[in-house]
Amino acid sequence: MNISITRTAAPKEKPKDQSKLGFGRIFTDHMFVMDYNEGEGWHDARIVPYGPISLEPSAMIFHYGQGIFEGMKAYRTADGRTLLFRPGKNFERANISNERLCIPPIDEDFALEALKELIRVDIDWVPTNEGTSLYVRPFIIAVDPQLGVHPASHYLFMIILSPVGAYYPEGLNPVKIYVEDDYVRAVKGGIGFAKTPGNYAASIRAQEKAAELKYTQVLWLDGVERKYIEEVGTMNVFFVIDGTVVTPALNGSILAGVTRDSSIQLLKSWGVKVEERKLGIREVYDAYNSGKLDEVFGTGTAAVISPVGELNWENHIMTINGGKIGPISQKLYDSITGIQSGKLPDTMGWTVEV
Ligand SMILES: Cc1ncc(COP(=O)(O)O)c(C=O)c1O
Incomplete structure (x- = not known):
């Protein structure tokens, strides 16, 4: 044509x-x-x-x-x-x-x-x-x-x-995330895996609530049991638990992020253990209490990697890595932005010249 x-x-x-x-x-x-x-x-x-x-x-x-x-x-x-x-x-x-x-x-x-x-x-x-x-x-x-x-x-x-503009004009600042256990974003069988306006319209109320509580974004739990982690605002979410990187599996209600896929591929190429599976918020809280929650970060086109410095789940406040960006988040950010901007060799064949 x-x-x-x-x-x-x-x-x-x-x-x-x-x-x-x-x-x-x-x-x-x-x-x-x-x-x-x-x-x-x-x-x-x-x-x-x-x-x-x-x-x-x-x-x-x-x-x-x-x-x-x-x-x-x-x-x-x-x-x-x-x-x-x-x-x-x-x-x-x-x-x-x-x-x-x-x-x-x-x-x-x-x-x-x-x-x-x-x-x-x-x-x-x-x-x-x-x-x-x-x-x-x-x-x-x-x-x-x-x-x-x-x-x-x-x-x-x-x-x-x-x-x-640059998403991080002053360097990568970890964000504060509110775990939403009242409103839900999507359910399996619905439209959560599609990038369609209704999903975003449905998220605004919870986003407003989080903002009133001085949180940057909402972490969504599953729509049925409200126990399992889904994704964050307009990002997929990753947890580094005792050295293993865990992210919710693509279960039909979350968006299959391009940055998510790129992060998983890079982590595996570095020999880091990655698990895509069901992950309960309780498991994250337990890992935090036993000192095993090393890092939390979001992945998405806008921010590329967004380190999470604080999670609030039912008023349990989890401060992650002292509120600072961790080594895995930083390495992923540097590698992906390096490939995108042509500063690093594109060993994965990901870039397309216009
Ligand atoms: C709901 C949602 N989840 C995750 C993502 C991250 O996807 P990507 O890495 O393709 O930008 C986005 C952004 O597009 C999104 O809107």
Whole structure:
């Protein structure tokens, strides 16, 4: 399929101070759009100036949330190349989400070509300062102007780009996490493993509660027994217990993070013992009390590795590694960001040049 390109006649001024980019507030000059109609399939792939789109108020996405999205980043290397980190995994996951949401699959190879083309058009928007990146947000929405809960027959696939600042401008700061045992995020059989808006809408109330209690993020427990650890906010979560790295197995209710998979692969390549299994919050608390809870960290595209300095479970406060980042978290952070930014050799074959 050809991608037509219409360049903007009025390029926006690019942000001058890259230390003030923040996250997801500024968008580049162009966006990718493709339509789906029953019968025609995906068609009319185009790169057009970034701007508002016109949808009827009855568009199905507004009412029933039939949509999916993805998130990944492109990084500028010191020698001026632009690298994507495992983008194929994101488009593969988009199709896993599509399948669950009854959205027609996209051609993953074509989606990657479209993304590369879009970034090339907006290449001057890729920020260059240490730790900055170009955030990539692909998404698909049901747009039929029709009420009634059923699969749509018209969809839009779009990709928008946003230059974002360094997540840790002042070095890796461990975060405080609140273990939520009232609200739940997802249950097996539901949509927890899909990246779909409803999961995030459902998480806001608990996030607000944690913020009121001065915690940065929520650690979710399983939706049935509220005993087993699932994930943290927009991150997967890892525990170093007596030298072994333990992370919840992909059980159908948590998102299969690309950073999670990358961390597991790196840890194994270093000879570290990794277990993907059911992990009870009680087991974590017991490990803490016997001095065996060495490190806790989250993994996700935004922060890459986020060390956890404190966990609050039913007002039991666990201070991890003296509230400081531990050696495994630091090594993973340095290795993954090193590969992403081209500072370290990409021994895993994870980067894709734009
Ligand atoms: C709910 C949730 N879990 C985990 C992750 C981490 O996934 P990834 O490493 O692919 O960014 C994300 C972010 O996409 C997320 O939204």
